[in-house]
Amino acid sequence: MLETTRLAADPPGLRAAAEILRAGGLVALPTETVYGLAADACNDRAVAGIFDAKQRPRFNPLIVHLPDLAQVARFATVTPLAQRLAAAFWPGPLTLVLPLRDGGGLSPLVTAGLDTVAIRIPANPVAQALLTEFGGPVAAPSANPSGRISPVTAAHVLAGLSGRIHAVIDAGPCAVGLESTILDATGDTPQLLRAGGLAVEDIAAALGQTVASPQTDTITAPGQMASHYAPRGRVRLNVTAPDPGEVWVGFGPCPGAALTLSPTANLTEAAARLFHALHEADALAGPGGAIAFAPVPGSGLGRAINDRLRRAAAPR
Known part of the structure; x- marks a missing residue:
């Protein structure tokens, strides 16, 4: 070592x-x-x-x-x-x-x-x-x-x-x-x-032109693995009412959320907070625990935030 x-x-x-x-x-x-x-x-x-x-x-x-x-x-x-x-x-x-x-x-x-x-x-x-x-x-x-x-x-x-x-x-x-x-x-x-x-x-x-989507599933760049950015426990997405025992991470007004990506629904703040929140939620949930994320819009930086969350929630 x-x-x-x-x-x-x-x-x-x-x-x-x-x-x-x-x-x-x-x-x-x-x-x-x-x-x-x-x-x-x-x-x-x-x-x-x-x-x-x-x-x-x-x-x-x-x-x-x-x-x-x-x-x-x-x-x-x-x-x-x-x-x-x-x-x-x-x-x-x-x-x-x-x-x-x-x-x-x-x-x-x-x-x-x-x-x-x-x-x-x-x-x-x-x-x-x-x-x-x-x-x-x-x-x-x-x-x-x-x-x-x-x-x-x-x-x-x-x-x-x-x-x-x-x-x-x-x-x-x-x-x-x-x-x-x-x-x-x-x-x-x-x-x-x-x-x-x-x-x-x-x-x-x-x-002044459109950005295209890739035409293949072949890995040609980093960050394309289906399961990635994963905490130890299960992750659920687009949750407006968490199950008992889940660590709920909010976006915007989410009374009762343990953590938040942005209390004012600011996507720039949410992007900067995302991995902090994942680390914090992972520690709160513990091994075998569960984390739930409130819905995040898919525009602007929300596209990248949702990409990371989908990979964090993917089967592994």
Whole structure:
């Protein structure tokens, strides 16, 4: 078992984290979406360590994080569509799936053998500083055991991965609180692969074109597993009257709810609160308990919130 170090989000902490990455180690880093489990994306053994620490299936690809658009062309073909999306939304909670460039040096484990690669430029200043200090591509899925609730604080990371990773950079809670939106940008029409912290409506408005739904059930990007983000107990959705013993999580006015995503029915607040609420409800319910969520609208960020809730409630 490893000794997991809690690093400060300051220059000495970032230098220590970069040294761990250069040595092939694993560091949980904060982003604006969730905490990610980072490793050198060009180091086969380091990337394999991500899968081992998370107990993640090897067929599930990873996202490569880079500090700026100039570096993306080393590893992928930046299509005209990707250029437009990058100009509008990078840095930020958007991941683009692009054609993989030969000879870029990424570990094949990152792409799960696909001819595409998922890339994101995070906006979080601590993530940006670490990427600059490290000076290379970092593979970073969410820093939690595979299939479980995503971490939005360093404490969440340690609860799931302490003893399996080398360090976590503690920079407080994540601002967005939902994983990035993932788009296939290999062609002329953007295809939504995963709803996330950037609303599809905002993407469509910026591009002046519709965002299409994927035409296949094949896993081509992270976050597409049917069961994901799961607490220990059973989850019911769209509940307006919870059963006895259920931990009820409200949205808007829900008298009697133990927790709430947003008392004022604000979707931005609900997105930032979602994984906090799942962790809190899981602790209240205990092993074998039950959690019920009030209905959440399906527009804007509600699309991503409901996506995560459906996966949390899926059979496992």
